[in-house]
Amino acid sequence: MEETWQVSFESIISQIIEQGYGILDGFLSEEEIGALNESFLAHYQAQEFKQAGISKGHEVVKNIRGDEILWLEKDNANEIETRFLTRLEEFMSYVNYTCYLGLRSYEIHYASYPVGTFYKRHLDKFRNDSGRKLSFICYLNQDWQPDNGGELVLYLPDKAEKILPLGGRLAVFESDKIEHEVLPATRERRSLTGWLRNID
Numbered sequence: 001m002e003e004t005w006q007v008s009f010e011s012i013i014s015q016i017i018e019q020g021y022g023i024l025d026g027f028l029s030e031e032e033i034g035a036l037n038e039s040f041l042a043h044y045q046a047q048e049f050k051q052a053g054i055s056k057g058h059e060v061v062k063n064i065r066g067d068e069i070l071w072l073e074k075d076n077a078n079e080i081e082t083r084f085l086t087r088l089e090e091f092m093s094y095v096n097y098t099c100y101l102g103l104r105s106y107e108i109h110y111a112s113y114p115v116g117t118f119y120k121r122h123l124d125k126f127r128n129d130s131g132r133k134l135s136f137i138c139y140l141n142q143d144w145q146p147d148n149g150g151e152l153v154l155y156l157p158d159k160a161e162k163i164l165p166l167g168g169r170l171a172v173f174e175s176d177k178i179e180h181e182v183l184p185a186t187r188e189r190r191s192l193t194g195w196l197r198n199i200d
């Protein structure tokens with residue numbers, strides 16, 4: 001692993017330990033964000049995205065959650081997706097090396113929130129599956145402005161923290177502890193969202 005990543009990973013991991021969540025800007029370069037947007041559009045135009053559901057039954061309820069998603073599988077990943085997954089795996093190994101969370105696998109999907117859609121306050125935990133330890137979101141939005149909205153709101157014990165979905169930014173938080181929500185935006189809002197798991 002390059003030394004630059006080591007410093008960045010140390011920083012986000014200590015934030016997670018101290019406050020339950022961490023933010024790392026520059027997890028993707030501008031060039032990588034551009035390439036992932038091209039992949040995103042190709043998948044979208046091929047109509048591979050599906051309306052997201054709200055539980056393992058995948059019930060679609062648009063007044064709770066309005067995003068469209070596409071699961072990303074390592075076996076089908078193209079070059080830039082593979083580069084992203086490899087970096088994520090390096091992050092996962094680094095978390096294991098420093099935090100003993102026993103992470104073993106991950107699940108990840110592209111997400112598109114059309115203008116005005118949202119995801120109401122929730123916890124990323126299924127009733128019958130406690131495998132999700134860390135939630136992560138990597139944003140793909142180029143030139144996002146504060147008045148575009150679309151913040152991720154983290155509900156912490158003493159305050160609500162609002163995070164703009166800036167391209168290349170990685171947000172990570174404890175899946176079973178931090179309730180959160182996605183506010184509506186004035187532009188389509190794109191991300192790669194997933195979970196690091198301690199069971200397969």
Ligand SMILES: O=C(O)CCC(=O)C(=O)O
Pocket residue numbers: 111119124137151152180181182191193
């Ligand atoms: O896109 C985000 O900022 C959060 C998405 C989210 O909460 C989820 O997919 O469970």
Ligand SMILES: [Fe+2]
Pocket residue numbers: 122123124135180
């Ligand atoms: Fe969530």
